[in-house]
Amino acid sequence: MAKTNAGRFFEDYTVGETIHHAVPRTVKMGERALYHMLYPARHALYSSDQFAQSCGLPFSPLDDMIAFHIVFGKTVPDVSLNAVANLGYAQGRWLAPVWPGDTLRSQSEVIGLKQNSNGRTGVVYVRTTGLNQHDEAVLEYVRWVMVRKRNVDAPAPETVVPDLPDALSADQLSIPKGLDFTNYDFTLAGEPHRWADYEIGEKIDHVDGVTVEEAEHMMATRLWQNTAKVHFDTSARPDGSRLIYGGHVISMARALSFNGLANAQIVAGLNGGAHANPCLSGDTIRAWSEVLDKAETSAPGVGAIRLRLVATKGGDAFALRGEDGKYLPEVLLDLDYWALMPL
Amino acid sequence: MAKTNAGRFFEDYTVGETIHHAVPRTVKMGERALYHMLYPARHALYSSDQFAQSCGLPFSPLDDMIAFHIVFGKTVPDVSLNAVANLGYAQGRWLAPVWPGDTLRSQSEVIGLKQNSNGRTGVVYVRTTGLNQHDEAVLEYVRWVMVRKRNVDAPAPETVVPDLPDALSADQLSIPKGLDFTNYDFTLAGEPHRWADYEIGEKIDHVDGVTVEEAEHMMATRLWQNTAKVHFDTSARPDGSRLIYGGHVISMARALSFNGLANAQIVAGLNGGAHANPCLSGDTIRAWSEVLDKAETSAPGVGAIRLRLVATKGGDAFALRGEDGKYLPEVLLDLDYWALMPL
Amino acid sequence: MAKTNAGRFFEDYTVGETIHHAVPRTVKMGERALYHMLYPARHALYSSDQFAQSCGLPFSPLDDMIAFHIVFGKTVPDVSLNAVANLGYAQGRWLAPVWPGDTLRSQSEVIGLKQNSNGRTGVVYVRTTGLNQHDEAVLEYVRWVMVRKRNVDAPAPETVVPDLPDALSADQLSIPKGLDFTNYDFTLAGEPHRWADYEIGEKIDHVDGVTVEEAEHMMATRLWQNTAKVHFDTSARPDGSRLIYGGHVISMARALSFNGLANAQIVAGLNGGAHANPCLSGDTIRAWSEVLDKAETSAPGVGAIRLRLVATKGGDAFALRGEDGKYLPEVLLDLDYWALMPL
Known part of the structure; x- marks a missing residue:
């Protein structure tokens, strides 16, 4: 056998x-420390126990x-x-x-x-x-x-x-028990922009880029006990390249989106997503976002914002598809998600 | 002075x-998280407190x-x-x-x-x-x-x-206090194969391969506060290469052996081992195992299995030595160890 | 906006x-585990709770x-x-x-x-x-x-x-509450040399070298939530290189200085520092130190030692400046700090 x-x-x-x-x-906290090492993650709710407590949570998730x-x-x-x-x-x-x-x-x-x-x-x-x-x-x-x-x-x-359905409606989102953004500290969070400051249709270029390395994406992917051969074994693909786990691109782009969306603290819903093109070591990942929708929620001070998060390996900011309707070759990811942020 | x-x-x-x-x-748990990041380690007893408790341990070691x-x-x-x-x-x-x-x-x-x-x-x-x-x-x-x-x-x-002696006898092995595999959950552990399913002489090709990088092996070796120059300093060897710590190959091969030996949970004895050839960055590590011996133990539901674990950087599965009796050039490691698994 | x-x-x-x-x-401890993975850090006070307790601290900081x-x-x-x-x-x-x-x-x-x-x-x-x-x-x-x-x-x-001022005086240093080196275990710490064994003007070549990789310095720099573009984005500098965060060089050199200064346990003061030349992936970092000053402190068994810590990427040990008075091109760092060590 x-x-x-x-x-x-x-x-x-x-x-x-x-x-x-x-x-x-x-x-435990080791995994959190590693997340901060692997991605430029800075959302305050996931960085500081005291910040999380000021938002009604027992400590930082x-x-x-x-x-x-x-x-x-x-x-x-x-x-x-x-x-x-x-x-x-x-x-x-x-x-x-x-x-x-x-x-x-x-x-x-x-x-x-x-x-x-x-x-x-x-x-x-x-x-x-x-x-x-x-x-x-x-x-x-x-x-x-x-x-x-x-x-x-x-x-x-x-x-x-x-x-x-194409997307969740905001009332389908689950809000962490106790969450309360009425005493939210925008200075500690890193940006002054609140839910009310974002308009549907608004696009944000997150500016920063990160050139990715083999060692990093393999360590990240292993950390999640993801064992797909193509991420680790140069003999698994004809060209000898290791395909970067799509989730690595998601986390990198989400972390880069801090610059412009520092207050989109909590990812609450995933409406859809496409890994448009493969990402390989040496690519420089950049990100931009588009506000797709907004909704109020039942939690105090908490608004929901629906965002398109696009990761690219270059090209013009905000470019997504060619005239043929297909993703441009430099687009890596097109993700549609709901986040929770202070009103 | x-x-x-x-x-x-x-x-x-x-x-x-x-x-x-x-x-x-x-x-603490930080070192465990790092181990999961550096190696594709998935043995459930070392991944989940609840799984370890179901095996009679206070939590996951x-x-x-x-x-x-x-x-x-x-x-x-x-x-x-x-x-x-x-x-x-x-x-x-x-x-x-x-x-x-x-x-x-x-x-x-x-x-x-x-x-x-x-x-x-x-x-x-x-x-x-x-x-x-x-x-x-x-x-x-x-x-x-x-x-x-x-x-x-x-x-x-x-x-x-x-x-x-060439090997420990099974009764020389120390079994963790309280260990009991009679309620072992094979589904959560990842494979149905129990001690009784393995035959002496049986060989298993663990299929997966991992191409290793300089940054990874140096971080792993530093984590163990191992300071041997040859692992870190390109000027330490005439050819400018950094020799990968033999223990990195052991851990990589042991982790890869999950695929076929997911229930060989605990390493209890090391009978012998040879680092047959140097491993360098860019090598793709693969592994195969051979069942050398089996023995019952005094602990409930726990059997001992003696395994040869061979790591290679290519070549045919199960090939070990040439006609001259020497290790083949692609063989990195030949390890002989005892593991504990559910009967 | x-x-x-x-x-x-x-x-x-x-x-x-x-x-x-x-x-x-x-x-938490995750960050400590990562520090041990990223740098060859071995100072016992920061490695073992028991060692820290033997020095009067509640546990290892x-x-x-x-x-x-x-x-x-x-x-x-x-x-x-x-x-x-x-x-x-x-x-x-x-x-x-x-x-x-x-x-x-x-x-x-x-x-x-x-x-x-x-x-x-x-x-x-x-x-x-x-x-x-x-x-x-x-x-x-x-x-x-x-x-x-x-x-x-x-x-x-x-x-x-x-x-x-060019430097802090030793009496400006803050000593951790409870610190007591009178029962200091030199064997566990790794070297026999005490404060009294070091002479002002003495220079120590720390011998070891570490060749640095892109993945490592980026992960280290991200871990500190430092987002400066030049460390991460190959398009941020004209030559496509990623500049290594100066603090990465400081930590690497300080860790390498264990070999010769294993008992300079605590960094208490930073008098000054210059990042003399850029450090890039592939450079092999080496370090040497010079004893600049010594002083007693009010804490039992604790002396202060003022050290110059120089990191280089090659060249002669103890070489610092050329005839023109400028740093030699291989000098990466010239740091002036106070450490605390057992008398």
């Missing part, structure tokens, strides 16, 4: 089944993207080891803060299957949930990936494509 | 003397190799600063788990000396013990190194070569 | 104003340079984003240890302004204070930088140049 995990192929998934992903992980990466990383051996492409995200909601000392695990429900017309691959839709040691959901999101078939002659499953 | 440490030479050692190595180190690296690193300024080669290991036993908050220090007893026939070098055998803040031994192992003489005319010491 | 921070220009500073820098930071880097990093967006050069340091005093769990923030008072004769730049002098969550000062130092003017036609401010 082969002992190693060859990964699942398209015909190994059944709509309705739940996959329990392996290797729960206890996270781990960065929302740490939760995302850990939950996501655990799904890789079961969902994307034989994936050809990561096609999209939808309906992502951060449901509870992750505190130092929490233990996270992941499970995924298969919610859709669609064989491609070439008969060699298919699209698998999963709804992944991250749970803490109290079996409380801390994060959920839908992801769909294109997966190879083991046997091209295997019959196609019944096509099931889930109905996925 | 020269203030800097020039290291000991062969004639500076006396059989029976004990060397107290410097710089005790308090280790630090990875066994963290203990090894820290204890080893402290010996470098006294044992291997003028070493020509690290020749072997034997009789390694992990005697107690290392918990976050423990403080480790090292001491070594010189147990053997043998001048080489060239008169310029000699072999030093030491038994190194790692102790925690309660003066409890957590690890011991024998290592022998070839060390330069300061003065080739110094008389040869009496030859003392310790009797070192 | 532009949302991003373009940084302050020379005409934006007023003598007497206080700038409250953003993003407080809670630091964070490395003094961690405090410096974090306090310094917070000033970058307000002080040096448009700086042409970091000209000097003076009057630096570590006022209280930083304990795991402390939250640090920074503020700077503008204490001097002097427009340069070219009319395009000026020198800004700030006295920066690092404060913990109890509003207790943990560090203060004066720094002066050359900053561009936004508008060359803006009128020059009145020239104010603070009176900055």
